[in-house]
Amino acid sequence: MPNVIPKAVLIGMPGAGKTRIGQDVATVLNVEFRDSDVEIESRERMRIPRIFEERGEREFRAIESDVILGFLHGFDGVLSLGGGAPMTESVCDALERYIDEGGVVAYLDADPNEAIARASRSGNRPLLADGAARKWRRLYAERRPVFEHLANLIVHTKGKTPMQAAKNIADTVNEHVVHVDGADPYDVRIGAHVVNHLAEVLGSGPVKVAMIHTTPVQRHSDRVRTLLRRSGYDVSDITIPDAEAGKTIEVANGIWKRLGEEGFTRSDAVVGIGGGAATDLAGFVAATWMRGIRYVNCPTSLLAMVDASTGGKTGINTEAGKNLVGSFYTPAGVLADLTTLGSLPNDIFTEGLGEVAKSGFIMDTEILRVLEDNAEALRTFDPTDITPDLEAVIAELVERTVRVKAHHVSADLKEKGLREFLNYGHTMGHAIEKLEHFRWRHGNAVAVGMVYAAELSNILGYIDRDLVDYHRSLLTSLGLPTSWNGGGFDDVLALMHKDKKARGRMLRFVVLDRPGHVIHLDNPPADAVEEAFRRIQK
């Protein structure tokens, strides 16, 4: 039975707004709200000033600690603490344990003058009796360092309405975080406004940041630029050609030239904002400038969120083919800000569902159930009308798909074996993309590629027709293609022999042997390879 812990705990100085904002957070999250001061007075049947007067602060802090610790296990709402509570060692230790369990301790960093005015209006502050402002500032000087060290979320409330501050906290509560292990571990943060974590992920090392983005995501890169500059970074704003046109050596060379001219050192950084093509190029630039500098991906398409931005495959396209030049180079972090989907065209969203479905077929079959249950809403995705329910479905699909990718890349970054399973549907998929001169979207080509792989697996007796038919029915219900007539078998075969999984003259595939489980299929019989191709023709 997992521990039941509060959704959020609010701390801050008297008058910071902990009660009002705490109530608003509880409203947004549709959970209960509790205030530790109110609970103390209810339990002791005595107002706090009288407890201080009759029993002294030491006993009050002991009572307060007991009440708060009682709420940190078993209460799943929002809890606001009295101003001095975190200064008590037992409370501070308990809050640190709460954060380790996934809790959010939000420090409301209010404007001192505003907080003093509010605190002075409320008579229930024994520590702020006469000379309130002077005493408040003395307490502030003592407590602020503790609050800032303890909190895993700091909300600057000046200029925000209580509800705006509350939504900021609720967004953090609703974030999903997927940890990617390996030599250079990092986190993928998924949720609304997670881009607010950018400075935290970049850290204090970089002085200069190259912000690499494309025109269609201008509104999102504008937000990133503001965040970077407000955090004190010297931003080089680099717009690249959109989509595959941006994944070229010419584009990379132009950026290298600019980084040299602007004096980028090995401690500086790159931020990639956009679809998978932009994050691939940004990662490639980061991997190669001075043999590797820090970079953070801010994916803005579904496919980039669930696949391209994570796993460290960086690269460009060349005459020889797609993704044939690049480097395995992992980001310092990935911020999948779901609000950016608010401008994503439906067809681009749909292609991302191809990689989501892939992750369901190869490992997490719950993904397939979620896709089935929400196929209509997903197929008719409208960026201007993302309901809270649909946003929750998308967040779950993104988290689950990223977890599947993280499982494979954490254990096998450089694709020596396990990671190849993520290539399900790609042997045929990449051939289709090439023969379609990249007019077909990646996710669409992979969808047909998965049907091809399912047919091949069926021909060789690994899976039955039902599972092949299920590929077609699920992918069709999501608006994805399941057949292709754009080229001849000989051309496809030649390209499959150039796939990165091929070894010498040996064709290599990844196929299912049951739902949620893939195997390597090396050097399958030539007639089976051709028969499966015939079966995906319209």
Ligand SMILES: NC(=O)c1ccc[n+]([C@@H]2O[C@H](COP(=O)([O-])OP(=O)(O)OC[C@H]3O[C@@H](n4cnc5c(N)ncnc54)[C@H](O)[C@@H]3O)[C@@H](O)[C@H]2O)c1
């Ligand atoms: N590195 C990896 O592991 C990996 C994995 C999968 C795919 N990829 C690569 O990713 C690319 C496919 O990614 P993609 O599907 O995101 O394509 P993409 O990067 O070409 O983006 C598709 C289109 O959507 C636009 N767009 C993206 N986000 C938007 C937003 N929020 N609002 C409006 N427009 C937006 C882009 O500007 C572009 O026009 C391919 O190059 C593929 O090779 C890499």
Ligand SMILES: O=C(O)C(=O)C[C@@H](O)[C@H](O)[C@H](O)COP(=O)(O)O
């Ligand atoms: O990350 C991987 O490894 C994958 O295979 C994920 C794929 O979904 C993705 O399309 C990847 O870009 C394909 O890798 P490639 O090496 O075949 O280009």
